[in-house]
Amino acid sequence: MSHLLALDIGWGTVLAIKTLIVLAFIPLSALILGYVFLLKMMSHMQSRLGPMDPGGFHGWYQLVGDGVKFMQKEDIMPVDADRRVFALAPAVVVLSTFLVFVVIPAGPRLVVAPLDVGVFYALAVSSLSVIGVLMAGWASSNKFALMGALRAAAQLIAYELPLVLAVVGVVIQAGTMNLQGIVHIQQDGSIFGWSGIGNPFILTQFVGFALFMVAAQAELTQPPFDMPVAESELVAGYMVEYTGFRFLFFFIGEFGTAFAFAALAATLFLGGWSVPGVHGSAADLLGPLVLFAKVMLVAFLMFWARFTYPRLREDQLQALAWKWLIPIALVNILVTGVLKVAFS
Amino acid sequence: MKREIKGMFTGLGITFKTMMKPAVTVQYPHEREDPPTRARGVIALKEENCTVCMLCARQCPDWCIYIEGHKEQRPPRREGGRPRSVSVLDRFDIDYALCMYCGICVEVCPFDALFWSPEFEYSESRIANLLHDKDKLGEWMDTVPEPEPLEQGAEVKGKK
Numbered sequence: 001m002s003h004l005l006a007l008d009i010g011w012g013t014v015l016a017i018k019t020l021i022v023l024a025f026i027p028l029s030a031l032i033l034g035y036v037f038l039l040k041m042m043s044h045m046q047s048r049l050g051p052m053d054p055g056g057f058h059g060w061y062q063l064v065g066d067g068v069k070f071m072q073k074e075d076i077m078p079v080d081a082d083r084r085v086f087a088l089a090p091a092v093v094v095l096s097t098f099l100v101f102v103v104i105p106a107g108p109r110l111v112v113a114p115l116d117v118g119v120f121y122a123l124a125v126s127s128l129s130v131i132g133v134l135m136a137g138w139a140s141s142n143k144f145a146l147m148g149a150l151r152a153a154a155q156l157i158a159y160e161l162p163l164v165l166a167v168v169g170v171v172i173q174a175g176t177m178n179l180q181g182i183v184h185i186q187q188d189g190s191i192f193g194w195s196g197i198g199n200p201f202i203l204t205q206f207v208g209f210a211l212f213m214v215a216a217q218a219e220l221t222q223p224p225f226d227m228p229v230a231e232s233e234l235v236a237g238y239m240v241e242y243t244g245f246r247f248l249f250f251f252i253g254e255f256g257t258a259f260a261f262a263a264l265a266a267t268l269f270l271g272g273w274s275v276p277g278v279h280g281s282a283a284d285l286l287g288p289l290v291l292f293a294k295v296m297l298v299a300f301l302m303f304w305a306r307f308t309y310p311r312l313r314e315d316q317l318q319a320l321a322w323k324w325l326i327p328i329a330l331v332n333i334l335v336t337g338v339l340k341v342a343f344s
Numbered sequence: 345m346k347r348e349i350k351g352m353f354t355g356l357g358i359t360f361k362t363m364m365k366p367a368v369t370v371q372y373p374h375e376r377e378d379p380p381t382r383a384r385g386v387i388a389l390k391e392e393n394c395t396v397c398m399l400c401a402r403q404c405p406d407w408c409i410y411i412e413g414h415k416e417q418r419p420p421r422r423e424g425g426r427p428r429s430v431s432v433l434d435r436f437d438i439d440y441a442l443c444m445y446c447g448i449c450v451e452v453c454p455f456d457a458l459f460w461s462p463e464f465e466y467s468e469s470r471i472a473n474l475l476h477d478k479d480k481l482g483e484w485m486d487t488v489p490e491p492e493p494l495e496q497g498a499e500v501k502g503k504k
Contacts, residue, residue, distance in 0.1 A: 045359040049369040308359045309352070 018112045022101045026094065027067075030255035034063050036296070037303035038255075045307050070251075073244030078141050081241065085139035090242065090249030092132030097253050099125035100260040105180050107273050107287030108280070118179035119171055122264055123164050126219065129257065130156045133228070136250075137238035148237025151314065152221060152228035158321040159218035159225075165329035166211035169336040170201050170268045179267055187274035198276040202269040207332045209269045211325055216261040217302060218321070220254065224309035227317055259295065262302060266294035381492055383462035384445045386476075388484035389436055393457035396431040400449035400458060408442035409449060410435060436478035441471050461487040 039062060043050030055061025077086055103118040105111035115121050130153055137149020174182045182201075189199025202209045218225035229237035239250050266272060272294070273287030312320070370377050379385065396413035412435040418428040450458045461484045468474050476484075494500065 041363065044363040044367060047362050047365065047368050049367045049371070052371060304356060304359065308355045 022098060022112060026097055026101065026256040026259075027252050029259035030252040031063050031067075033255045033259055033299055033303075034251075035060060037299060039063065041300070041303060042307045045304075067248060070244050070248040075245065076241075076243045078241050080141035082139035082141070085135050086241075087246070089132050089136035089139060090246045090253065092135060093129045093253035094249050094256065096125055096128035096132065097256040097260055099128065100257070100264070103179055104260070104263045104267060105183060105273060105287075106291050107284040108180075109284055110273075110287060111180065114178060114180050117177050119167055119177045119182070119268070122179070122260075123160070123167065126257070126260070127156060127160050129253065132253075133238050136242070140238070140241035142241050144234045144236075145238050145240045148228045148230075148234045148240070151234075152238060155218055155221065155225065155228060155317060158318055159215045159325075162211050162321060162325035162329050163215035163219060165326065165333060166208040166215060167268060168329075168333050169205045169208040172333065172336045172340055173201060173204060179272070183267060183272035183274050186271040187276060198271055198274065200269065200271045205269060205332075205336070207328065208336075209265070211329050211332070212265055212269070213298075213301060213305075214325060215321075216265065217305060218317070220258050220261065220302075222258070222302065222306045224305070224312050225317055226311055227314050230311060258299060258302065262295045262298040263291065265298045266291060270294045270298070379462040379464070381489075382460065383464075384447060384460050385462040385464035386440070386460075386466060386484050386487075387438055387443075387447075387450060387481065388459045388461045388488050389478055389481035390457050390459065390485055391433060391436070391478060391482055393455045394433050394436065395455055395457075396433055397454065399452050399454065403448045403452045405446060405448065406442050406444055408439040410437040410439070433478065436481060437475050438481060439475045440466070441474040459485070459488040461485075462489065463487045 039050045039059065051059030051062040053059060054065055077083060100122050102112045103115050103122050105114065133152045133156070134149050137145045137147075137152070140146070170182065171177055174185045176182060176185070186200050187198045191197075191199055191203065221228045228234070229239065234240070239247060242250060273283065273291040275283070275286060275290055278286055396411060398411055401407075401409040401411045411433070413431050413433050415429050416432050418430050420427050447460065450460055463484065466474075466476075
């Protein structure tokens with residue numbers, strides 16, 4: 001960025017600016033997803049309108065108002081709570097979201113840190129939220145919270161495997177773990193010599209894409225995989241004792257992570273910020289918009305499933321991961337590897 | 345297994361189709377729909393039909409109708425006859441804070457003095473203002489719709 005602006009800015013300042021931008025973007029992404037999908041799309045799928053009055057145009061201000069309301073609420077902490085852990089847990093959850101955003105490229109140069117092990121890093125830090133969830137559940141000194149946290153831990157660990165294994169196919173095909181590299185290969189690729197739309201990996205890795213979407217849904221503890229926050233049996237799971245600003249953090253974490261996973265899926269399978277034939281500064285300008293459009297498309301699929309299916313039972317949920325997703329993912333890796341060797 | 349997978353896609357189709365259709369919501373204060381026929385909004389009083397028989401007040405399950413009246417002597421209809429005694433309504437109040445809109449008073453009134461009106465926007469910030477006196481109940485008469493036409497083959501009872 002510094003050479004783009006032709007200014008001599010120290011690396012510390014650049015880092016601070018990048019951090020601030022990402023930190024500001026997480027609540028914004030949560031707001032966008034929450035408004036577009038949770039408030040509006042879900043309402044229309046249930047044949048209602050959702051909020052219409054706040055802010056004048058289709059209730060766009062509703063979630064901002066909700067956020068302000070949460071900030072005004074009293075900060076309640078149970079007497080027996082482990083105070084420091086209780087206070088830290090929501091921050092850990094949001095931190096894991098923040099760390100995923102760091103490696104997602106929004107243009108040829110618009111990335112906070114183009115790590116060579118980007119995919120590996122993103123999937124590793126995205127599972128940090130398990131620690132935050134366990135901290136929240138344990139520190140609340142509430143049996144519902146503890147049950148929810150343990151369910152969440154079991155679920156997140158179970159679905160971490162198919163998530164990683166689904167991505168391995170893409171990594172094999174691309175030959176790199178760098179997210180920028182994966183985007184470039186999709187942009188410059190061709191389908192049997194025709195390079196009209198590049199070669200998005202969803203065409204060859206559609207099994208991986210389906211697995212990734214299912215596993216991401218479970219990682220986000222969204223319906224049909226919302227056992228950890230099953231409101232009819234656990235009230236709100238690990239969030240049950242949280243109020244006000246800390247609860248808002250969990251909300252931002254949930255939807256921010258949904259955005260991050262959608263961005264990961266868009267980058268890995270749909271070509272990320274790339275449009276075939278657009279390179280250089282034009283791609284820098286167009287990239288964020290293209291990525292945003294693809295993210296919204298992926299997020300639409302996620303939330304579509306969320307608002308359609310009922311909740312799975314705990315044993316069904318585990319069976320799906322261990323008996324179906326992981327074997328399918330392993331076969332997918334095998335086939336991808338064989339084809340990669342055969343065609344190269 | 346095949347049936348289950350088909351069902352999952354059917355479910356997605358249903359939610360998508362519902363999303364594409366216009367919502368059934370009516371944005372009430374901005375737009376309003378016509379109340380259904382025979383909607384029970386508020387009870388109107390046609391004072392000249394009332395004979396202070398108290399049937400409505402006695403049938404009311406939560407005792408929200410307050411009636412007071414007195415008898416007056418009127419001159420006889422014919423020369424040399426006895427003076428008539430007529431009941432005059434002094435007070436007819438319905439407390440809508442208590443009323444449960446069962447409509448028994450309307451049903452039971454033998455002289456057609458009580459009617460249902462579909463008006464429902466008479467909320468008050470003070471609960472005492474929900475007690476409508478006979479003038480206010482009389483004003484609701486303007487909003488009472490014409491009775492529905494009889495069904496085909498129905499028998500017309502009573503005098504016209």
